[in-house]
Amino acid sequence: MRHSALLLIFGLSSVLGAVDPAMPDKHRALFQEHCVNCHGPKTQKGKFRVDDLPMSISNVETAERWQKVLNAMNSGDMPPEDETQPTSAAKADFLDDLANVMVAARRTLGDQKGLITMRRLNRREYRNTLRELLGVEINVAELPPDGGSGAFDTVGSNLFMSANQIEQYQALGREALEEAFAWQTSASVTKKLHYEGETTTPKVRDFVKYQIDARDRAQKWAKAVEEAAAEPENREIVAKIREEVKNSESRFRREWARIPGAPNPRAFGFDKKGENDADLANDSLGAAWLKYHEHYTQMPDVDRGAYLGVQTRHPAELNVNYIELLVPFDWPVGDYIVRVRAAAVKGAPPERRFLDFGIHARTGKVLNTFEISGTMEHPQTIEIPLTLTRGHLTHENRSLFFREKGSWDTNEEGNRKRAEAVKRNGIGPELMLWVDWIEVERVPNATKPVPPGFAALQLPLDDKSPAPEAAELRAALQRFAAEAFRGTAPPTDYVDRLMRLYDVRRKAGDKP
Known part of the structure; x- marks a missing residue:
């Protein structure tokens, strides 16, 4: 059951008897003149088209599309600068009407005329639901914010759900299931690691020995460089180098290769793997700390x-x-x-x-x-x-x-x-x-109560057990869904969809 279709799906109710907010027909001309060429039946830049965008906003999906139009035109991104622009008056009129229509749409989509609004769970509720059902804590920060009407986070008009948000909830539901399966299948596992503090001591002693030895080798190398620099025939190049490095001794030693007779620091055990070996020798001279x-x-x-x-x-x-x-x-x-x-x-x-x-x-x-x-x-x-x-x-x-x-x-x-x-x-x-x-x-947490969601499944949770029979799986999904819906039995077609999804995932290679 590790990859089965155990997802929490939250629906939206339709608005009954309401007059849907709509953009005035006069604005179709603006779309036709400035938008359809790039966002019409032949070309859909950004995978977005406006020729089939309903003027009436009757659902969240349509509202979301109009919101994208509003955002793009408000920001000046659309129409693009290199395209013909609508007049300032026409654009202002369009944006003014659209802004008012979006306010009305938000109100209408949330207003159920006295009925309880079917809404998405807010962050707090979704986190608590997953914890109570599956026994795990999930970070819900990626979900949309819940505010919008004073200090309350459960107002239906603020908690409608778009297609993108459904995907966010589903992704977190899958993450919660994976986390919960991991906890349940390892409930009885014990592990222990012991570390003795004195493990550090030999490392420090060895490093002290290394520092002393490296300092001695670096001193011998530096002395050899000084001796080569003191040769009369090197007077001119040495003077030039010292002027370049402003008499910095460490920088002077970095130029050892330009001084005839100066030894390679690698001959003294300093190999910086492709970089200037003198840097390692200079560092060893100081024997820091x-x-x-x-x-x-x-x-x-x-x-x-x-x-x-x-x-x-x-x-x-x-x-x-x-x-x-x-x-x-x-x-x-x-x-x-x-x-x-x-x-x-x-x-x-x-x-x-x-x-x-x-x-x-x-x-x-x-x-x-x-x-x-x-x-x-x-x-x-x-x-x-x-x-x-x-x-x-x-x-x-x-x-x-x-x-x-x-x-x-x-x-x-x-x-x-x-x-x-x-x-x-x-x-x-x-x-x-x-x-x-x-x-x-x-x-080990094997003695802890099994979370209600898993208790309802009544199926083996390990990958080694055989796949459940169809009837057994269907009954498990019904019990799980009823637990997720707080005692309400799921519709038959809902369980049918879960069964089909399970079959698809099994054929794709997922384990039972």
């Missing part, structure tokens, strides 16, 4: 956990700013518990005792912030509920992170705090928060 990295490795508890510092290098090189965990892509949707065991070091000031938790440290957002009261002797364990849906499909929204609050909110703020700390202690921001371990566990 080496003192801070060495300080990290000398902290007392690095062999049983990880300290949370600031950003010092690109995270692909080294990351001591945050701990990031990727939830495996084969883990299903569901409710999860994220646990972290953390502590604040002795003497940590109150403002440095807050831990942020979020999704994707570099581009995402913080979901929760916790005050850390645990000590190094007695760390505290925090449990965080987390829901993963079918929307969490990419690396960016499956990567969970922990970092100290305010340690790197923006590059500007982070750089400022680093500079202040270096001025204060010669090393960098003090390490105040420590993480022992992190766990991510999926909580």
Whole structure:
């Protein structure tokens, strides 16, 4: 049933006994003279034609077409600048009549003469209906806005439905069904991931060794370049280069290839893969944040956990700013518990005792912030509920992170705090928060009540079960539709259409 025709379809009632608003016949001449050549029976630019557009507006589809005409002419897009234009008086008269007719049409299409207006569900109602029926939360922000009559969002005249809007509702209905099937078929699945904080420590130690070695190699290369530059026969080219680079030593070394006898930085192990290898050597000369990295490795508890510092290098090189965990892509949707065991070091000031938790440290957002009261002797364990849906499909929204609050909110703020700390202690921001371990566990929901929509189906939900017989399927669709329509039995022809749609999708290759 994963791809069957379980869609919520909402209809519109017709207006009975009302006089339909209509454009005066005099405006047909404007259409004929300025519009039909490009939007008529032979040519339909933009897939839009006006020769068959009724002057009387009796339904939403016609109203939507006239609204497009109004928008195009109001904006000046139609007729195009290179076509013959109607006189200003004729255009003003046309737009004035059309604007008044559209106001009347909106009122008439919503006015049911004392009867309850058959209207689309608004965003709030549709979201709540999907949640109650299928047990899932769907983002309904793509649906049209609900306002228009004061503060009320259930006024029928504001909630008529166009063909495009029907497609939006159907798309969200399908999304809700896919989400709900994913939840139901994985209800009993358990998963658990455990990460030890000290996993970071060997990486920092290895990077410290690399920085020291790279600095030594860069110094030898720079000395060799200086020696080549000092040769008498290179005096003229060296003077020219120094003038060009305004005596910047790093920029001077970038021009090593123009200095006869200067060695290639690649011979010293610096290969920037197609770029100027001197850039890598120059960077290694500075050994950026080496003192801070060495300080990290000398902290007392690095062999049983990880300290949370600031950003010092690109995270692909080294990351001591945050701990990031990727939830495996084969883990299903569901409710999860994220646990972290953390502590604040002795003497940590109150403002440095807050831990942020979020999704994707570099581009995402913080979901929760916790005050850390645990000590190094007695760390505290925090449990965080987390829901993963079918929307969490990419690396960016499956990567969970922990970092100290305010340690790197923006590059500007982070750089400022680093500079202040270096001025204060010669090393960098003090390490105040420590993480022992992190766990991510999926909580099975097999004991939760089955949502009414699925309970009504009474069919196996997995792809391995055989396709239901026609009678069994028809009964399931009838029960589901009755549940969706709040106890009202669906018309026979409605269920017939669902059965035909199911057959079409099965013939197209969809699973039962």
